[in-house]
Amino acid sequence: MLTRITLLALLFTLFLSPVFSQQKIQFFQTDWGNQLSIDEFLQRVKNDGYDGIETWFPYDEAKQKELKAGLEKYDLKVIFLHGTSKGLPFAESLKVYEENLQKIIAWNPVKINSHTGSDYWTLEENKAFIDVTTKASKASGISIVHETHRSRFSFNVPLTVEMLKLAPELRLNLDISHWMVVHERLIGLNDPLLQQILPNVDHIHARVGFAEGPQVNNPAAPEWGSALKTHLDIWEHIIRNSGQEIYTITTEFGPPPYLPTVPFSNVPIADQWEANVFIMKAIKERFAND
Template sequence: MASVLRFRTVWGISPGTNYENWAKWFPTLKKQGYAGVEVDFTDLEDLPTIRRIADDAGLEISVLSVFPHSTSERLDLNLPDLRIHAQWPSYAGPKPPGPAPKDLLQDYRSKLQIAQSLKPYKINAHSGNERWTVDEAVEFYSGTLNVDAELGLTGKVCHETHRNTAFFSPQSTAPVLQKVPKLRVTADFSHFVVVCERLLDVYEEDISAIRTIIPHVGHIHARMGTTQASQCPDPTHEVYKEERKYFETVWKQIIDATATSSEPITFVPEYGPFPYHPFNAQTTFSDVADSEGARLHPIFESHAHSAVASRQ
């Protein structure tokens, strides 16, 4: 049976001077049952130190890869470009025109090479442009598979279903995956739900698209959202019972599709700070991440065990 590995996002948690905060925090995460951390290395320096403190705590690293912005922006800021994100700096200000697929592929390669210094267990990519046609997206994602293979990263890179990327909705994602069958994705369906303004288990068009996407999932961002927000402040509250039912059902469907694999199932309870987390919420986003991770982990393990047993 595939094991279930829980990763903790460092989103919203300051690393401190010389990563002192993370060095103190990472051993606590290990004790809480996390197998690793997910790190967005945008604007971070001294990546070997991050790798060292993760090793010291016995944690793997999943790299949140943030695709690059324009060369002129990098020069203006006088910063090294350590991004493998969508082409929008910190998602702030007007969105710049998107690059052509072939241009983004060049940056994709260079940023993966930087990410390799972290010896990533997995790489989660915010990639592509929502303005692309299906053919443009197919061109880019087909090219990423070639780059992955050349760098020895085949199977490690998962492209997230995320707003402001080519995979911003079920209907933009499924047709690409049908034409690039070996591509793997990170399932963050909270973005789909808020983009579509509906839970995705009612209309056959949505159900069919999700059914197409699920076999490609190699990593899960297990965050509950609503039709009007990409993050629930209290996922166990009764007011979110319909959302909780939907998300737990679709996550179990993903586990059904992967449970017999020898590859571990990896997930991140990816709850982040304001504006994802509501202002003046009763519980901090960090506490929600930890409580949801602890709640979901045994649910996922139990379902994986049942999925395997049902096929024997």
């Protein structure tokens, strides 16, 4: 006969624990290359099932008002992009970076995604930007992540591992498509160096890269099946092991020239929006039975 404690434990396992194990994924659409008005763009984002957008912070006050009104109208969230000005001397760039970061924080976005540092600067110089964001994130409660991106401190896997040793509190946005082309190979989930990085990933840019480029021409094409699966395996592993109740993903297939075009006509050979929606649906399918 079951004791009262055993019965309660069984009921918890059967009825309560699944509630705590469920994860919600919030999808954000990039506005990279957008040619629509803000209202038309946000309406399309909402209609296609996204939770929000990721965009560079607009420093123009009129654009800020228009964006805020549109987000409220369509009940959409926002992740803001922020970046290091590589054209400025290090000290000046750091000062501007910190000042602009505070302006973005005032908006209270879901997250801030930073294009951080420069591949021409030392680890210590690049770490100075990370230190600024770590302090600001703790003070504001806003998650600030650093995108793995070519030309930044995180342009390759080994240097990102080195930075994690210097700055263990570093949080990342993984856009692994950059690393695929930098290292000229599909980096698999079980790569030993990659495994050291994945626990620090709090946001994902979902774009499929390959050995010769950061973006396949069409992720739905069967010839890219292996590359697609490699990326999906990594993304699924990150989400399931993150411990976060809500995980954020931005679908980030870009416009021409990231998106290949037909020679002479410059006509895109695929549809950027359709590629991003395809990726969102492919990720959702991985979690459909949860």
